[in-house]
């Protein structure tokens with residue numbers, strides 16, 4: 001990942017501005033609301049923002065630790081100087097145990113055989129994953145008996161579950177939480193640390209009933225709907241420079257497959273950004289951009305390295321900055337709204353930002 005702290009005004013073609021102050025304030029707001037320590041989820045390179053500045057910024061909140069998806073991500077945090085507990089939230093491959101222990105990472109385990117293997121290979125802190133409805137990882141809430149002997153031999157330091165629809169008011173979160181409580185009651189002893197809440201669950205109630213909370217997407221500026229009790233500040237702003245301008249005549253086409261045609265004499269600008277940067281192809285003819293305080297349409301197909309916008313009647317020069325999501329002046333294109341235009345989840349849009357695009361964290 002290329003991370004720098006300042007934009008070179010002349011040569012940076014496309015970049016993401018990461019507002020570390022807003023990231024910190026989003027974390028503070030969640031901590032005040034939940035009134036328990038945070039375990040920020042920084043998997044997938046900090047949701048695409050660049051994990052090192054994210055981790056360093058959130059460390060100011062004195063979190064319980066950090067959550068990642070893979071051993072490699074955990075090692076990256078250790079290499080960057082993370083001293084707090086780092087929990088790996090996907091099932092461990094048996095061969096990964098030595099590497100995980102060497103980097104002082106905490107696995108999440110859920111079967112009698114993986115628990116036994118962890119103990120036999122040397123043991124250490126671990127958390128029990130309890131599945132209450134996502135059906136991807138964890139022991140089923142109503143099958144705790146299967147792991148009774150294993151947890152008696154090596155009691156977990158923590159136990160957790162994960163909600164599938166905490167942003168919906170459909171009763172599913174309450175049902176999953178009851179299953180979680182039943183599972184905990186069925187364990188030989190209550191683990192000292194219990195956790196369940198993702199961003200949407202944290203926002204829904206105050207305080208959290210559990211020992212710590214696991215926020216992800218809210219930290220990075222994506223909320224759980226207009227009616228939610230807590231709204232994040234935007235953190236990520238995707239920018240690209242205008243690299244060429246042209247005047248089109250009626251019926252001139254733009255982009256592959258000529259999916260857009262001028263119906264009037266038009267002025268169009270080429271931006272130095274495409275789907276190879278993570279600005280998705282499905283945004284062509286659907287999304288908008290902000291240029292010099294105006295909203296303009298993205299026209300034609302988004303191409304690998306270039307995207308075209310219609311700037312007819314809008315002041316625009318080569319070298320000007322366009323914003324594809326995030327804020328420009330008083331206007332804001334939220335990650336959610338842009339993702340919705342492409343039929344994507346906001347998580348996908350953020351984590352889909354590619355290596356080529358420079359992250360400018362300040």
Ligand SMILES: *Cc1c(COP(=O)(O)O)cnc(C)c1O
Nearest residue numbers: 041089162198199214215216217
């Ligand atoms: C990603 C993840 C979270 C954070 O979810 P958000 O919806 O981004 O807040 C929490 N817990 C687990 C286990 C996760 O994998």
